[in-house]
Amino acid sequence: MFADNPITRRLSTQIHVGTVAIGGDAPIAVQSMTNTRTTDVEATLAQIRAIAAAGADLVRVSVPTMEAAEAFKLIKQQAPIPLVADIHFDYRIALKVAEYGADCLRINPGNIGKEDRIRAVVDSARDHNIPIRIGVNGGSLEADIQEKYTEPTPEALLESAMRHVDILDRLNFDQFKVSVKASDVFLAVGAYRLLAKQIKQPLHLGITEAGGARAGAVKSAIGLGMLLAEGIGDTLRISLAADPVEEVKVAFDILKSLRIRQRGINFIACPSCSRQEFDVIKTMNELEQRLEDIVEPLTVSVIGCVVNGPGEALISDLGVAGANRKSGFYLNGQRQKLRLDNNNIAEQLEQQVRQYLVAREQLIGIKQLD
Template sequence: MQPRRRTKQIWVGNLPVGGNAPISVQSMTKTDTRDVAATVAQIHALQQAGCEIIRSAVPDLQAAKSLGPIKRSIAIPLVADIHFDYTLALQAIEQGVDAIRFNPGNIGSEDRVKALVEAAGTRNVSIRIGVNGGSLEKDLLEKYGSSTPEALVASALRHVELLEKFGFTNLKISLKASDVPRTIAAYRLIAQRVDYPLHIGVTEAGTVNVGTVKSAVGLGILLSEGIGDTLRVSLTGSPLDEVRVGYDILKSLNLRQRGPVITSCPTCGRTEIDLVALATQVEQRLAHLTYPLHVAVMGCVVNGPGEAREADLGIAAGKQIGLLFKQGEVVGKFPEHELLEALCREAEALAASLSRKMLC
């Protein structure tokens, strides 16, 4: 792991981004923004799951005007996603959003960008310059032949210079492509050129299974190199999965801790209980916990006792029976059908106890 890249710190609403602030997990609503009730309900669910910044699409004026009541009903920063029509950004700022994301490839002339940044500066609204491999400016596509990493960076730098020309520096940058190597190369290049915070992600990563793998590889490499201040896992599926996977990536690198870390046996011919079902049920039953308990669910006598003993809580199972470990000590022996309830009961109690101690 390389030390985290030091960046300028900005604020997205009341959330610090960059500098020494934790890497934040972001998602995007998948409701119709014009449906205020549905959008607010989805954001509340995402807040509960740990989402720290939420972005909503603004396809028209009605959607822009819906941002006001949405913002007043939620507790996390709201970002307006703007394409083509800069006047929608102006309306979104009027409605009280915390940030604007615009795509350099389709926002329009310099005068439009100037009007946008002047309004944002007046309201202390931050901006994300969101470069996407699928919508680069035509002249850059002609110059570079395709949406190469160099072309993505050129697009970003062009607009950084433009915003700086207007005296605006309350910004972060993203350079997303749908394939991992191009995404990694683009972020490595931009990290050498600017000290603004970087929002990282592999865009249009795919369905939950494929997209999780692509995002874990791409974001994992960047984060291990110290690159990234916010992230979004872009999945074709529930935004709750995006948040879950985002935290799982950060947890795997010890960059953030939220919720249980599950160690579970892959199973083999030595396994003598239904460990697959048990591990799956444990993960589901403990998903509501926010304290980062380490829980081991192990199914054989080779590695099981050692892993269970090193975890906060662990099961080392044998033939239709298992030992329950708590902070290194055996606290019970249970038949297979009682293991789930015994482990979950202890996990909830231990998480509550450790959380209270942390607050004291």
């Protein structure tokens, strides 16, 4: 339910990172970044597989040394999703990973060096038919821009980005996306708004170094939510000091909240009060664990009493509204004869969700045959 959203998306050109389209009318792509040592090939591959299993479309891998570039070659051969090679300081590493099959090169204008080095990276990207991300960061602006503005500002981030956009334009290379990240919400949002008016290329969104799992998720939701609601953004990464899998989950939660992209269950749940007829918090904790494997889009409401329960159930695929001893159960907004025992709501609702998905899949199959 609530399939549509009122957002008018900014029109951008489209590039491809491996098999994943970025920009244009493509779905907003979700990505994360490994935090293992890249030279530990098995650990990095294990994390990439976990990130992919959580639903990420892309994953970025830091390549700080030539030794890491050799490891990247092995990782790329087994990675289940496209890899973005994250390059700082040494442009020669970018040339090497392009040769080894990187699906995209991320370069930082603040430390990659002069135009001749950028030209070498662009030539390599062109030769290997891969895009580039110009990744501006408020914490690592070029020295002259830092001196000019004295501190990071939206205009400073924009100037850094446009300086390198102009270089790529002069080199007749248009297969790129741009990010202007900062750890401050207003700084990042301001920079992205300015950039969105200046270029047609896809924009990679992020609030960099956002913080730990809770604070970082909140900061990212506010900043990226503002931009996404304005139609700005073609791919995003949530930067958390936490398990990268959590970054993917938060990203999809943000997209689900704005009705931009659905993956898994959208839970509607009350915070609970003394009117609750069953333990809502315990039930929700159990349900999230029990149904974590569900990737099909679905809305499930779990409300502990009859004040808002029936109303929320009307806009849910499945819903429960708390009542004495046995709670009301709703399917596609309709009250059912079935009532759920308040002592094990989670188990019963899980069963109903799985049955519902099987029935929906069968119905889709029948319609396709028709």
